[in-house]
Amino acid sequence: MSEIFDHKKIEEKWQEKWREEKKYNIDLSDSENKLYALVMFSYPSGDKLHIGHWYNYGPSDTWARFKKMQGFKVFEPMGFDAFGLPAENYAIKHGIHPAVSTRNNIEYMTTQLRRIGAMYDWDKYLNTSDPEYYKWTQWLFLKLFEMGLAHREKAPVNWCPSCLTVLANEQVREGKCERCGTDVERKELSQWFFKITKYSDRLLEGLDKINWPKSTKMMQRNWIGRSEGTTLFFEVAGQDETIEIFTTRVDTIYGATFIVIAPEHHILNHVTTDDKSKEVTEYIESVQNRSEIERITTDREKTGVFTGAYAVNPITKEKIPIWTSDFVLTGYGSGAIFGTPGHDQRDWEFATKFNLPIIQVIEPYNKEEVDLTKSVCSGEGILINSESYNGLDYKEGIVKITEELESQGKGHQSVNYRLRDWLISRQRYWGAPIPIIYCDSCGTVPVPEEDLPVILPEDIDLEKNIGSENSPLAESDSFLNVDCPKCGLKGRREVDTMDTFVDSSWYFLRYTNPHYSEGAWDSELVNKWLPVDQYIGGQDHATMHLLYARFICMALYDKKLLNFEEPFTNLFHQGIITKDGVKMSKSKDNVVSPDPFIENYGSDTFRMYLMFMGPYDEGGDWNDSGILGIHRFLNRAWRLCRGETDININDNSNKNLTSVMHRTIKEVTNDIQDMRFNTAISRIMEYVNEMYKAEAVNKDLLEKLILLLAPFAPHLSEELWEQFGHKGSLFDHRWPEWDDEIAKSETITVAVQILGKLRGTFEIKSGESDDVLVDSALELPNIKKHMEGKTLLKSIVIKDKLVNFLIK
RNA sequence: GCCGGGGUGGCGAAACUGGUAGACGCAAGGGACUUAAAAUCCCUCGGUCGUUUAGACCAUGCGGGUUCGAGUCCCGCCCCCGGCACCA
Numbered sequence: 001m002s003e004i005f006d007h008k009k010i011e012e013k014w015q016e017k018w019r020e021e022k023k024y025n026i027d028l029s030d031s032e033n034k035l036y037a038l039v040m041f042s043y044p045s046g047d048k049l050h051i052g053h054w055y056n057y058g059p060s061d062t063w064a065r066f067k068k069m070q071g072f073k074v075f076e077p078m079g080f081d082a083f084g085l086p087a088e089n090y091a092i093k094h095g096i097h098p099a100v101s102t103r104n105n106i107e108y109m110t111t112q113l114r115r116i117g118a119m120y121d122w123d124k125y126l127n128t129s130d131p132e133y134y135k136w137t138q139w140l141f142l143k144l145f146e147m148g149l150a151h152r153e154k155a156p157v158n159w160c161p162s163c164l165t166v167l168a169n170e171q172v173r174e175g176k177c178e179r180c181g182t183d184v185e186r187k188e189l190s191q192w193f194f195k196i197t198k199y200s201d202r203l204l205e206g207l208d209k210i211n212w213p214k215s216t217k218m219m220q221r222n223w224i225g226r227s228e229g230t231t232l233f234f235e236v237a238g239q240d241e242t243i244e245i246f247t248t249r250v251d252t253i254y255g256a257t258f259i260v261i262a263p264e265h266h267i268l269n270h271v272t273t274d275d276k277s278k279e280v281t282e283y284i285e286s287v288q289n290r291s292e293i294e295r296i297t298t299d300r301e302k303t304g305v306f307t308g309a310y311a312v313n314p315i316t317k318e319k320i321p322i323w324t325s326d327f328v329l330t331g332y333g334s335g336a337i338f339g340t341p342g343h344d345q346r347d348w349e350f351a352t353k354f355n356l357p358i359i360q361v362i363e364p365y366n367k368e369e370v371d372l373t374k375s376v377c378s379g380e381g382i383l384i385n386s387e388s389y390n391g392l393d394y395k396e397g398i399v400k401i402t403e404e405l406e407s408q409g410k411g412h413q414s415v416n417y418r419l420r421d422w423l424i425s426r427q428r429y430w431g432a433p434i435p436i437i438y439c440d441s442c443g444t445v446p447v448p449e450e451d452l453p454v455i456l457p458e459d460i461d462l463e464k465n466i467g468s469e470n471s472p473l474a475e476s477d478s479f480l481n482v483d484c485p486k487c488g489l490k491g492r493r494e495v496d497t498m499d500t501f502v503d504s505s506w507y508f509l510r511y512t513n514p515h516y517s518e519g520a521w522d523s524e525l526v527n528k529w530l531p532v533d534q535y536i537g538g539q540d541h542a543t544m545h546l547l548y549a550r551f552i553c554m555a556l557y558d559k560k561l562l563n564f565e566e567p568f569t570n571l572f573h574q575g576i577i578t579k580d581g582v583k584m585s586k587s588k589d590n591v592v593s594p595d596p597f598i599e600n601y602g603s604d605t606f607r608m609y610l611m612f613m614g615p616y617d618e619g620g621d622w623n624d625s626g627i628l629g630i631h632r633f634l635n636r637a638w639r640l641c642r643g644e645t646d647i648n649i650n651d652n653s654n655k656n657l658t659s660v661m662h663r664t665i666k667e668v669t670n671d672i673q674d675m676r677f678n679t680a681i682s683r684i685m686e687y688v689n690e691m692y693k694a695e696a697v698n699k700d701l702l703e704k705l706i707l708l709l710a711p712f713a714p715h716l717s718e719e720l721w722e723q724f725g726h727k728g729s730l731f732d733h734r735w736p737e738w739d740d741e742i743a744k745s746e747t748i749t750v751a752v753q754i755l756g757k758l759r760g761t762f763e764i765k766s767g768e769s770d771d772v773l774v775d776s777a778l779e780l781p782n783i784k785k786h787m788e789g790k791t792l793l794k795s796i797v798i799k800d801k802l803v804n805f806l807i808k
Numbered sequence: 809g810c811c812g813g814g815g816u817g818g819c820g821a822a823a824c825u826g827g828u829a830g831a832c833g834c835a836a837g838g839g840a841c842u843u844a845a846a847a848u849c850c851c852u853c854g855g856u857c858g859u860u861u862a863g864a865c866c867a868u869g870c871g872g873g874u875u876c877g878a879g880u881c882c883c884g885c886c887c888c889c890g891g892c893a894c895c896a
Contacts, residue, residue, distance in 0.1 A: 629832095692849090
């Protein structure tokens, strides 16, 4: 009899068995007690499965198995987010067509995924690059188009010169491409957008209804960036033009000494006077040459030029100069501001640089003397130098001045958002083609539903296209040229593909029936099985995938295609596993492969070690030094259950161990429920240690151990369960329950303090009265010693816990 | 700059609504078994003082405070991680 369990044999045996019996392929027609447990699907870019994947998939499967044992009908699907740039780049690099390389990678990753031993329902597997799937991504586009939520527009967009495509706002981080880190450029291009801004308020409100991490909700709130304020109009003196301005501080209008409009503002050329036109043109050019990253740097000195024109303050009727400067952004508000240099840091810097007047119109609450030549006075206070509004609190000022503007038709209350529409066009090959045809007489024509999918052509030489800013699809004549579905005349296809985030914004719907051909999904199934009950994935998608998916569901709900608005009821983010303090990545060459660990210790040990390392939402730095400890522990449990230790297995009951068992069940249950896997494992270890101290244990104690271990080490547990003579899978057996009465330990340790300092402890039966506790405490020699010559003033007693004596 | 989350032994970490700080594990040291090693089992393990014991003092990033009692609550700082950032 071998002392060490043969992980390879056991894991292969059970994986094979689960697979053969289609153990976790479930019939969704019955949704009673349903639980949809979802993890973010994987991205086959050529990398193998790394520790990060395991950290996402292992613990989430533990949670799902626990739920299954609690009697839920758990649906745990897995698939591939197979379109996208990394896959395309990988394919180009290796000279293989992305369809082929993707297929190979998926095949390899599937084998790796199976080794985790998760309950994936492989019948529901999907692949977003499969025409069977992207047909319906295109269909989704058409639905949004019908609803007026997809539109093409010429707008300044983010261009990544390295990825050779435009990017959505969400994919630009600190002026750099989210994928490759290259500085993005601004380009004026006609692109397709999804009107996510129409849902700004609902996306905000919905956050109150879902159980998501606080920080993620906060990130989405900040990203949407709702701000309430006033829109007002300045007339341009002597011209038939008005400038629209959004402000949150209209109370400072008496301190406005200039106007600044963004260099890209459409009105700029109209208002600029002839004598200033050269300067303004030069300025615009200099701004265009500035990189986006340089432009958003806040500590850069302000630049700008005077346009020669003046605007009329709608409240004071004063004329103030109109300037242009790149610190005012085109993308936010109306791209124009009025400058109140006394009370805004940026305006103050601008006015100081260009010698514009600075007026104080807000007095701080503390009436402090302010010197506006030296620094700005931002913040709250009382209105001064504002004629009839003097003395008002700034908040009242906002209301009153907005009212006056409104009565004159010069302004109104308004709400502004930071959120921009979702730019979905990509000038790349490996994605779902946008199903649109351009016709000279009919204009923009959607591809009729019955003509879907618009198949991605294969006759394209991707290598030839390297470095070109045009979409690869434009190279294919057979793809490009098409008859207009409306008039039959010659038309051209849209050559851009869709952002892969479109693919992933609805995959969780398709999982319920990935081969359904009547529609994108079977409504009956989807409305029964969704929303997703528990979603687990990285927080890096907080303002991308997680926002887009919510938006898409809301739109589909409005189109009456779904009966729910929020796709993910509960969300949990696993932490990040770093290596030497930095995120693992191929480019840094610090990716740790899980494969050797699986080889040496097995999947049960490995996934359990990942959970034991620390809190699941915190991740941590990778260090394999403790993995042996988990392996040892599993061996200990294995030997104990198989009677390979000095501890006898008999039928006698053991009061103390039974109590420990109930306590363990209680704590482990609560810990797994809240994803506190590390402490759950500690509790099981304590339970095993406790049994090792005994001379004999009974079968029930051991069976409960196997059940508790099952979600963590599913293969080993199944094997032991079978060896205990049970027919059928352990995972069809119910999770153990506990009895609070039995779980209570008989004796407890009471801490005795004097003036809050620990001076001793004693053991006593639980539930004793305060008097008994005090008397027992006073018996302790060390307490007697400390009490000598002192008077006892008060005894503080915390039942079953502590006695504290106050003495003098 | 603003918004989150953190900072506890040599290391990963525990500590429920304020109540014995360091559970559980790693590493380390000692012992048992063994011809030997591995494996296994048992013991010790925050620091200083105390020969040992008993015990005392110090200790949860730093400085204050509230409390009988603070890792936990309050005020002020420092550092690390993540997000946002000229957003009007």
